[in-house]
Structures are given as C-alpha cells and as structure tokens.
Amino acid sequence: MEHQKNERTEFIKALLQETAEARWSLEISPSSELGCEVFQQLSPLFVAVTWLGNMNLEKPISDIAGIALAKKITQCNFPVLFHLCGRNISRRKMMEILDYLKRCKVRNLLALQGDWAHVLETDDTKCDFPYASDLVLFIKTHYPDDFSVGVAGYPDCHPHSRSLEEDLKYLKLKVSNGAGFIITQASFDYDCLEAFADNCKKHDINVPIVPGFLIIKSY
Numbered sequence: 001m002e003h004q005k006n007e008r009t010e011f012i013k014a015l016l017q018e019t020a021e022a023r024w025s026l027e028i029s030p031s032s033e034l035g036c037e038v039f040q041q042l043s044p045l046f047v048a049v050t051w052l053g054n055m056n057l058e059k060p061i062s063d064i065a066g067i068a069l070a071k072k073i074t075q076c077n078f079p080v081l082f083h084l085c086g087r088n089i090s091r092r093k094m095m096e097i098l099d100y101l102k103r104c105k106v107r108n109l110l111a112l113q114g115d116w117a118h119v120l121e122t123d124d125t126k127c128d129f130p131y132a133s134d135l136v137l138f139i140k141t142h143y144p145d146d147f148s149v150g151v152a153g154y155p156d157c158h159p160h161s162r163s164l165e166e167d168l169k170y171l172k173l174k175v176s177n178g179a180g181f182i183i184t185q186a187s188f189d190y191d192c193l194e195a196f197a198d199n200c201k202k203h204d205i206n207v208p209i210v211p212g213f214l215i216i217k218s219y
Helices: 012-018 036-042 065-075 091-103 132-142 164-176 190-202
Strands: 026-028 047-049 080-085 108-112 148-153 181-186 209-212
Touching: 012 148, 012 181, 047 065, 065 080, 065 091, 091 132, 108 132, 132 148, 132 164, 148 164, 164 190, 181 190, 190 209
Parallel strands: 026 047, 047 080, 080 108, 108 148, 148 181, 181 209
Antiparallel strands: none
16 A cells, blocks of 8 residues: 655654654665565654765765665655755755755755764865754755754764753754754663753753664664
C-alpha cells in the first residue's frame, strides 16, 4: 500500500504539532540501500538523510548522493529531512542546492554548521554561512514558505560553547532566525534531556524538541 501524505502536513514542524502520540523517525546515510517497501513497513514520521563531508562540493547537485536519496524517498511519499551543512558552501552553491531541493519537493531541512573535522575555512569572515544560525536566516529569507527548517540542540552542551548558558543563547538565535523545531544530539541520560527541555522553556525557546537516540548494538 502506498504511504499517503497530506500536502498540508508534509512539513515536519506541522507533523510534530498535529500529533500527541509517540512517534519516531529514522536517520540514514546516503549509502543506505533501503527501499520504499522498508519505509512502508516501518512507517516513520519522517526519514532524515545525512550529508557526507566534503565529497559533495564539486559534484553536480543531482549527483550528490544524499540529495538523490532524499529525492527518491520523497517520491515514495514520505517526508524527508535533509541535513544541510553550510560552513563549506558558498551562497551561490547554496541557492542552487535549495532550488533543486524545492523542485524535488524536499520540504524539510536540518540546518547545520557541519562537522568541524571537515571544515575547510576556519576564518568566519571568509565563510558565507559560518554558523547554522546564518544558514537558517538565509533559507527563511529567500524561501520563507518553501522549507520547514530544524536545527540541532545539545543537551550536554556544544563542544565549542563555553557554557550551557552560552549554548542556549545561540540556540535561541537559531530559533529567532526561523527554525521551527529542534533535534537533539544523541543522549543516553533522560534527566539531561528533561533539563534541556526545561532550560529551553526558561529561555523562551518554544518550538518542538525531538530527542535524538542511538541504538546500542553492544555493551
């Protein structure tokens, strides 16, 4: 049976706000060979597709593995959350990527700075999108109604932040710039996740928060 998608709820922010029941999503890498049949059996709320380092920068956009996979899953009528890392991408290239994703009907983006290990330029002034907040603002300025944008949250504090208070200040900036939901880094401490959610409320960060989990394969 083909998964039915309501056009009104293809945006993840709306999906999160419209259901009170416990739901789950699935994150896969561009190398995944999972097909539509698997998604239909698992029936996740959405499928997240990750970005792979710098190997994408010189390829034609349609040949970028993650974008090709996101397009394929969208054609299966499942909402896709595409991870988009801005630090190494120029404004011109970003506009081309966003235009292509829009044509492919990929409607959800996770705006990220990118893994620092893959950063090509350490000088912020030489980057069009030095931080995720800059990318969020760019997307919502140029594509205000085309994408639902999420951002990462760090219950244990971002490794580059000097304190949790500073980290929450930057998270609030991302939300103020237009982010509609937060997905946390994986945490194995429920109390830490609960404290993070409480701290978000105290800082007037009032968007849906999706906890991130990793499946433990062994211990």
